[in-house]
Amino acid sequence: MEPVIVVTGTAVPLDRSDVDTDQIIPSDWLKRVERTGFGAGLFSEWRDDRDFVLNSEHYTGANILVAGSNFGTGSSREHAVWAIMDYGFQAVISPRFADIFRNNCTKNGLVPVQVDPGLEITIDVSARTVAAPAIGLEVSFPLDDSTRERFLEGLDDIGITLAHDDAIGDFESRRPTWKPRSSA
Numbered sequence: 001m002e003p004v005i006v007v008t009g010t011a012v013p014l015d016r017s018d019v020d021t022d023q024i025i026p027s028d029w030l031k032r033v034e035r036t037g038f039g040a041g042l043f044s045e046w047r048d049d050r051d052f053v054l055n056s057e058h059y060t061g062a063n064i065l066v067a068g069s070n071f072g073t074g075s076s077r078e079h080a081v082w083a084i085m086d087y088g089f090q091a092v093i094s095p096r097f098a099d100i101f102r103n104n105c106t107k108n109g110l111v112p113v114q115v116d117p118g119l120e121i122t123i124d125v126s127a128r129t130v131a132a133p134a135i136g137l138e139v140s141f142p143l144d145d146s147t148r149e150r151f152l153e154g155l156d157d158i159g160i161t162l163a164h165d166d167a168i169g170d171f172e173s174r175r176p177t178w179k180p181r182s183s184a
Contacts, residue, residue, distance in 0.1 A: 009062060017069045017070055038079055041083055065084065
């Protein structure tokens with residue numbers, strides 16, 4: 001097992017909770033006795049759905065898996081950890097892990113990171129930042145000026161139109177009478 005000191009990379013958001021080891025690596029993949037070759041079977045039944053997150057080229061090369069709560073439930077299959085690692089993940093983040101799965105992670109070099117599901121996150125639209133003060137995180141995010149203003153002013157499409165009510169009325173009052181007019 002290689003030493004793990006720091007894991008840096010990109011993450012894949014697995015928006016599912018209560019993921020059991022049979023979903024991580026289905027039983028038909030358990031015929032192998034080596035620890036390699038299981039990456040192809042990772043979430044294989046879910047990967048039949050072309051919209052499944054691991055099928056997105058956007059996440060190619062990601063090495064951190066961010067999962068929902070209760071990750072790694074079910075049987076004590078060590079193959080689940082082998083599949084995750086063989087696929088290229090070095091760490092899994094979840095609000096809660098099954099005890100046996102967490103133990104298998106630590107014995108095989110996969111870092112299980114349990115985070116508080118109550119972690120407070122602040123999104124500041126005006127400053128265009130997202131922060132988690134309890135863990136010292138603050139990063140900016142892209143948001144174009146018109147969308148930012150829409151949020152800050154609380155405007156939807158109708159509200160934006162109504163902001164020009166006087167100009168619309170002025171325009172309508174100057175239109176020739178033979179042209180169609182609004183009924184407002």
